[in-house]
Amino acid sequence: MARKEPKHFPILTRPEDLEFLTGEYKGKEFKVAAANFLSLGTQRTVDTVADITQGYYGLLSNFYFTGGLATEKTILLADVDTWCDVELTVDAEGQFDYRPESMKTAVANGHTGTGANGSPLVFDLEGLSLSSFCTFRASMVFTPDEDEGQLETRILFNRHSGTTPSTDFSIEEVSLNMSNGADIAYPTEPTLTFFVGDTIDTNGAGDAGKLRFQVKSTVPGVISMRALTLYINK
Helix, strand or coil: CCCCCCCCCCCCCCHHHCCEEEEEECCEEEEEEHHHHHCCCHHHHHHHHHHHHEEEEEEECHHHCCCCCCEEEEECHHHCCCCEECCCCCCCCCEEEECCHHHHHHCCCCEECCCECCECCEEECCCCCCCCEEEEEEEEEEEECCCCEEEEEEEEEECCCCCCCCCCEEEEEEEEEECCCCCCCEEECCEEEEECCCCCCEEECCEECEEEEEEEECCCEEEEEEEEEEEEEC
Protein backbone atom coordinates (compact mmCIF):
# COMPACT_ATOMS: atom_id res chain seq x y z
CA MET A 1 0.00 0.00 0.00
CA ALA A 2 1.40 3.37 -1.00
CA ARG A 3 2.46 5.61 1.80
CA LYS A 4 0.26 8.66 2.27
CA GLU A 5 2.06 11.95 2.04
CA PRO A 6 0.84 14.84 4.19
CA LYS A 7 -0.82 17.56 2.15
CA HIS A 8 -0.77 20.36 4.66
CA PHE A 9 2.05 21.65 6.81
CA PRO A 10 1.76 24.11 9.69
CA ILE A 11 3.38 27.45 8.93
CA LEU A 12 4.80 29.44 11.83
CA THR A 13 4.78 33.12 11.05
CA ARG A 14 4.59 34.61 14.50
CA PRO A 15 7.17 34.43 17.33
CA GLU A 16 4.37 33.54 19.75
CA ASP A 17 3.63 30.31 17.85
CA LEU A 18 6.35 28.56 19.86
CA GLU A 19 8.68 29.50 22.67
CA PHE A 20 12.05 28.15 21.53
CA LEU A 21 13.83 27.13 18.38
CA THR A 22 16.50 24.46 18.53
CA GLY A 23 19.06 23.33 16.00
CA GLU A 24 22.70 22.63 15.31
CA TYR A 25 25.47 24.99 14.19
CA LYS A 26 29.04 23.83 13.52
CA GLY A 27 28.34 20.62 15.38
CA LYS A 28 26.97 22.40 18.47
CA GLU A 29 23.34 22.20 19.55
CA PHE A 30 21.62 25.45 20.49
CA LYS A 31 18.34 26.60 21.96
CA VAL A 32 17.27 30.21 21.56
CA ALA A 33 14.03 32.11 22.16
CA ALA A 34 12.00 31.95 18.96
CA ALA A 35 11.25 35.65 19.14
CA ASN A 36 14.93 36.43 18.63
CA PHE A 37 15.01 34.40 15.43
CA LEU A 38 11.68 35.16 13.83
CA SER A 39 11.40 38.87 14.49
CA LEU A 40 14.95 40.04 13.79
CA GLY A 41 15.73 38.47 10.42
CA THR A 42 18.30 36.12 8.92
CA GLN A 43 21.47 38.13 9.64
CA ARG A 44 20.55 38.62 13.28
CA THR A 45 19.83 34.90 13.49
CA VAL A 46 23.36 34.13 12.27
CA ASP A 47 24.81 36.70 14.66
CA THR A 48 22.83 35.25 17.58
CA VAL A 49 24.09 31.74 16.88
CA ALA A 50 27.67 33.03 16.60
CA ASP A 51 27.31 34.76 19.98
CA ILE A 52 26.40 31.40 21.49
CA THR A 53 29.08 29.25 19.86
CA GLN A 54 32.24 31.34 19.40
CA GLY A 55 34.10 34.48 20.41
CA TYR A 56 37.29 35.88 21.88
CA TYR A 57 38.64 37.70 24.92
CA GLY A 58 41.47 40.13 24.28
CA LEU A 59 43.67 42.17 26.62
CA LEU A 60 45.75 44.81 24.81
CA SER A 61 48.50 47.04 26.12
CA ASN A 62 48.98 50.67 25.18
CA PHE A 63 51.07 49.49 22.21
CA TYR A 64 47.94 49.49 20.03
CA PHE A 65 46.65 52.89 21.18
CA THR A 66 47.81 56.49 21.56
CA GLY A 67 51.35 56.43 22.89
CA GLY A 68 52.17 53.02 21.48
CA LEU A 69 53.98 51.61 24.53
CA ALA A 70 54.13 47.89 25.31
CA THR A 71 54.51 46.69 28.92
CA GLU A 72 58.12 45.80 29.72
CA LYS A 73 59.43 43.19 32.15
CA THR A 74 63.13 42.58 32.78
CA ILE A 75 64.36 39.02 32.90
CA LEU A 76 67.25 39.19 35.38
CA LEU A 77 70.16 36.81 35.54
CA ALA A 78 68.44 35.18 38.54
CA ASP A 79 65.34 34.57 36.36
CA VAL A 80 67.21 32.68 33.62
CA ASP A 81 65.90 29.14 32.98
CA THR A 82 62.92 29.83 35.25
CA TRP A 83 59.26 30.05 34.24
CA CYS A 84 58.09 33.63 34.85
CA ASP A 85 54.67 35.27 34.68
CA VAL A 86 54.56 38.01 32.08
CA GLU A 87 53.48 41.54 32.93
CA LEU A 88 50.92 43.45 30.87
CA THR A 89 49.19 46.70 31.76
CA VAL A 90 45.83 46.63 29.98
CA ASP A 91 45.07 49.92 28.26
CA ALA A 92 41.91 51.77 29.33
CA GLU A 93 40.43 50.85 25.93
CA GLY A 94 42.23 47.52 25.65
CA GLN A 95 39.76 44.99 27.08
CA PHE A 96 37.64 43.24 24.43
CA ASP A 97 35.05 40.83 25.81
CA TYR A 98 33.37 38.86 23.01
CA ARG A 99 33.14 35.56 24.87
CA PRO A 100 30.25 33.15 24.13
CA GLU A 101 27.11 33.91 26.11
CA SER A 102 27.60 30.92 28.44
CA MET A 103 30.90 32.37 29.65
CA LYS A 104 29.51 35.88 30.14
CA THR A 105 26.61 34.45 32.12
CA ALA A 106 28.93 32.34 34.29
CA VAL A 107 31.36 35.12 35.23
CA ALA A 108 31.15 38.83 34.51
CA ASN A 109 34.87 39.43 33.97
CA GLY A 110 36.92 36.95 31.95
CA HIS A 111 40.14 37.36 33.94
CA THR A 112 41.59 38.14 37.33
CA GLY A 113 44.80 39.96 38.21
CA THR A 114 46.13 43.37 37.22
CA GLY A 115 49.02 42.20 35.06
CA ALA A 116 51.53 43.84 37.41
CA ASN A 117 54.41 42.05 39.13
CA GLY A 118 52.93 39.51 41.54
CA SER A 119 49.41 39.80 40.09
CA PRO A 120 49.42 37.84 36.80
CA LEU A 121 46.55 37.94 34.32
CA VAL A 122 44.61 34.68 34.78
CA PHE A 123 41.97 33.74 32.18
CA ASP A 124 38.82 32.00 33.47
CA LEU A 125 37.35 29.08 31.47
CA GLU A 126 34.05 28.95 33.36
CA GLY A 127 31.14 28.44 30.99
CA LEU A 128 33.00 26.05 28.70
CA SER A 129 32.28 22.32 28.36
CA LEU A 130 33.98 19.16 27.10
CA SER A 131 33.09 20.01 23.49
CA SER A 132 34.90 23.36 23.66
CA PHE A 133 38.34 24.19 22.28
CA CYS A 134 40.46 27.34 22.30
CA THR A 135 43.50 29.04 20.81
CA PHE A 136 45.66 31.33 22.92
CA ARG A 137 47.88 33.94 21.28
CA ALA A 138 50.46 36.25 22.85
CA SER A 139 51.99 39.20 21.00
CA MET A 140 55.40 40.20 22.31
CA VAL A 141 59.02 41.21 21.65
CA PHE A 142 62.11 39.93 23.45
CA THR A 143 65.39 41.87 23.49
CA PRO A 144 68.21 39.67 24.86
CA ASP A 145 71.24 41.00 26.71
CA GLU A 146 73.43 38.11 25.52
CA ASP A 147 74.02 36.18 22.30
CA GLU A 148 72.54 32.81 21.30
CA GLY A 149 69.54 32.81 23.61
CA GLN A 150 66.37 30.75 23.45
CA LEU A 151 62.89 31.72 24.62
CA GLU A 152 60.23 29.19 25.56
CA THR A 153 56.57 30.02 26.24
CA ARG A 154 53.74 28.09 27.84
CA ILE A 155 50.17 28.15 29.07
CA LEU A 156 49.93 27.00 32.67
CA PHE A 157 46.53 25.48 33.54
CA ASN A 158 44.92 25.30 36.98
CA ARG A 159 42.45 22.41 37.23
CA HIS A 160 39.02 22.64 38.85
CA SER A 161 38.26 20.81 42.09
CA GLY A 162 37.84 17.06 42.39
CA THR A 163 40.36 16.04 39.72
CA THR A 164 43.01 13.35 39.78
CA PRO A 165 45.72 14.48 39.48
CA SER A 166 44.99 17.92 40.90
CA THR A 167 48.32 19.54 40.07
CA ASP A 168 48.78 22.23 37.42
CA PHE A 169 49.83 21.24 33.91
CA SER A 170 51.09 23.11 30.85
CA ILE A 171 51.51 23.11 27.09
CA GLU A 172 54.76 24.60 25.84
CA GLU A 173 56.70 25.63 22.75
CA VAL A 174 60.07 27.08 21.76
CA SER A 175 59.11 30.51 20.44
CA LEU A 176 62.48 32.13 19.67
CA ASN A 177 66.00 31.02 18.81
CA MET A 178 67.90 34.30 19.01
CA SER A 179 70.91 33.61 16.79
CA ASN A 180 71.36 37.10 15.34
CA GLY A 181 72.99 38.52 18.45
CA ALA A 182 72.20 40.50 21.59
CA ASP A 183 70.41 43.87 21.89
CA ILE A 184 68.13 43.04 18.94
CA ALA A 185 64.33 43.14 19.24
CA TYR A 186 62.94 39.71 18.31
CA PRO A 187 59.16 39.79 17.73
CA THR A 188 57.09 36.65 18.23
CA GLU A 189 53.44 35.64 18.54
CA PRO A 190 53.22 32.27 20.30
CA THR A 191 49.96 30.53 19.41
CA LEU A 192 48.87 27.53 21.47
CA THR A 193 45.72 25.48 20.85
CA PHE A 194 44.01 23.22 23.38
CA PHE A 195 40.77 21.35 23.99
CA VAL A 196 38.80 21.80 27.19
CA GLY A 197 39.25 18.45 28.93
CA ASP A 198 37.45 17.11 31.96
CA THR A 199 39.84 18.74 34.45
CA ILE A 200 39.51 22.31 33.16
CA ASP A 201 35.86 22.45 32.00
CA THR A 202 33.05 23.91 34.12
CA ASN A 203 32.57 21.77 37.22
CA GLY A 204 30.11 24.12 38.90
CA ALA A 205 29.56 27.76 39.77
CA GLY A 206 32.92 29.33 40.52
CA ASP A 207 34.71 26.05 39.81
CA ALA A 208 36.37 25.78 36.39
CA GLY A 209 39.79 25.66 34.82
CA LYS A 210 42.02 28.72 34.58
CA LEU A 211 45.14 29.58 32.61
CA ARG A 212 47.99 32.07 32.51
CA PHE A 213 50.86 32.76 30.12
CA GLN A 214 54.50 32.36 31.13
CA VAL A 215 57.96 32.59 29.56
CA LYS A 216 61.39 31.05 30.17
CA SER A 217 64.62 32.41 28.72
CA THR A 218 68.16 31.04 28.66
CA VAL A 219 69.57 34.59 28.77
CA PRO A 220 68.62 37.82 30.55
CA GLY A 221 66.80 40.52 28.61
CA VAL A 222 63.59 42.56 28.33
CA ILE A 223 60.13 41.26 27.39
CA SER A 224 57.76 43.80 25.83
CA MET A 225 54.19 42.49 26.03
CA ARG A 226 51.69 43.83 23.52
CA ALA A 227 48.59 41.66 23.90
CA LEU A 228 47.09 38.41 25.18
CA THR A 229 44.07 36.94 23.40
CA LEU A 230 41.95 33.83 23.98
CA TYR A 231 39.95 32.65 20.94
CA ILE A 232 37.02 30.44 21.94
CA ASN A 233 34.86 27.81 20.26
CA LYS A 234 32.05 26.72 22.55
